[in-house]
Amino acid sequence: SRAAAQDVAPGRVGAAKPEVINLGANTLSIGPAKSALQQIAESAPDSGGYPGKEARDFMSTLSEQLGVPEDHISVYPGSGTPLGLAVMTFTGPERSLVTADPTYEQSWRTAPKVGGKVIKIPQRADNSHDVQAMCAADPKAGIVYICNPNNPTGAITTRKDIEYALAHKPAGSILLIDEAYIHFSDNAASVVDLVPTHPDLLVLRTFSKLYGMAGLRLGYAVAQPATLEKMNFYGGGSVALTTFVAGTASLRDAKLVPERRKMIAKGRNETIAWLEKKGHRCTKSESNCFMVEIGRDAKEFQKAMATWGVMVGRSWPGFETWPRISVGTEEEMARFRAAFVQVMAGRTG
Ligand code: PLP
Incomplete structure (x- = not known):
């Protein structure tokens, strides 16, 4: 139900639409140093x-x-x-x-x-x-x-x-x-x-x-x-x-690269481990993006994720069931996981 969905999707509190997050362009929402x-x-x-x-x-x-x-x-x-x-x-x-x-x-x-x-x-x-x-x-x-x-x-x-x-x-x-x-x-x-x-x-x-x-x-x-x-x-x-x-x-800025690298690595590794535990294969990434096998059309997945305010990346020819996910902040990855659960259960936001 809608109410149950709101319980597990951070950012979907009350009637207000959550802020749209962009995990689709391999960019960082935290912006410049x-x-x-x-x-x-x-x-x-x-x-x-x-x-x-x-x-x-x-x-x-x-x-x-x-x-x-x-x-x-x-x-x-x-x-x-x-x-x-x-x-x-x-x-x-x-x-x-x-x-x-x-x-x-x-x-x-x-x-x-x-x-x-x-x-x-x-x-x-x-x-x-x-x-x-x-x-x-x-x-x-x-x-x-x-x-x-x-x-x-x-x-x-x-x-x-x-x-x-x-x-x-x-x-x-x-x-x-x-x-x-x-x-x-x-x-x-x-x-x-x-x-x-x-x-x-x-x-x-x-x-x-x-x-x-x-x-x-x-x-x-x-x-x-x-x-x-x-x-x-x-x-x-x-x-x-x-x-x-x-x-x-x-x-x-001597700390910029090591700190951001560490933050992204943590978000990436945690998210990939979470997806793999659910049975979804992921590419072996050392970057701020990876591909995940979702067993269904990535274009439809992308549209469904967007209804939860989570923009994810496209897929590549020959890899139609492997959308690309960009890695963002801890909160953004929590939003991704919550929306992923909803979308894989067939629910749109
Ligand atoms: N090269 C790669 C591999 C990219 O992924 C991108 C952007 O996504 C670019 C180059 C170009 O980006 P920009 O012109 O912003 O440096």
Whole structure:
């Protein structure tokens, strides 16, 4: 009954509709770090001018932390921009895109626009990337794309596998490592440090995920200058002054990454354990998202969850009964579990 439903669904107290929560976009509702918000407030009045010192401070802080020279970094409004630029630059009628299946599909949509064929390689049983098959897929590959940790599975590709890909990828192809979710994982090793010695390596990062800055738009590419120059031929957009200061403050906030990583890991592991106990298989995630086997159409599930004010992610072709769930705060995961119970019992809110 409705009354019984209200007892178990936190946020459904009384007649008032609960706040809608978004566990569908791999973003964090807690938003930017306090220190970032403070810097935005302080510098907003200076926004009558273009970013100068703010951009330089960000660049020098980032370059120092990454241990690569500034001319190995390009900054963009998000990492979707350089991802698009790279695919448009390095794939084409003679140069395919090789990716895992499933993975983040932006590149799947972009490559065909420039005549690039998309070659999808199924993931291994443990949800990791089959780097051997990916490297052997097409001698004319323009890009081999690895999302680490992967979206939507949350699974990681080991550094050993990425080193294998660097050594065995087709000659002349770019190995594109999308590290949008790297900060959430204890075991996924960044390969930014390999960029200065590998001209075909391109690493992308964003502030949209762990840093809680999706709405502020900030991301960057790390590659050797010749690669960046090719990608940036038509420009890549510019970043707001307030966004630069928020980025610098976030980078300087030493506790931000470990604290948020810990919070998300706890929410993820508890939720996955709870789902598995109920008999639902989940992907092996080290990120702020995972896929869960629900044994029914994910689109219908998504609609039913929304009636309880809980937005969950979509499913991927071939994985129609495996919706992607983003991991949020403790309260949000409690809302997810309560709504899940209702929806699996056939009740809508
Ligand atoms: N790469 C991956 C793997 C993503 O999941 C996303 C966003 O969801 C992006 C890149 C692009 O995000 P943004 O442009 O906000 O950095």
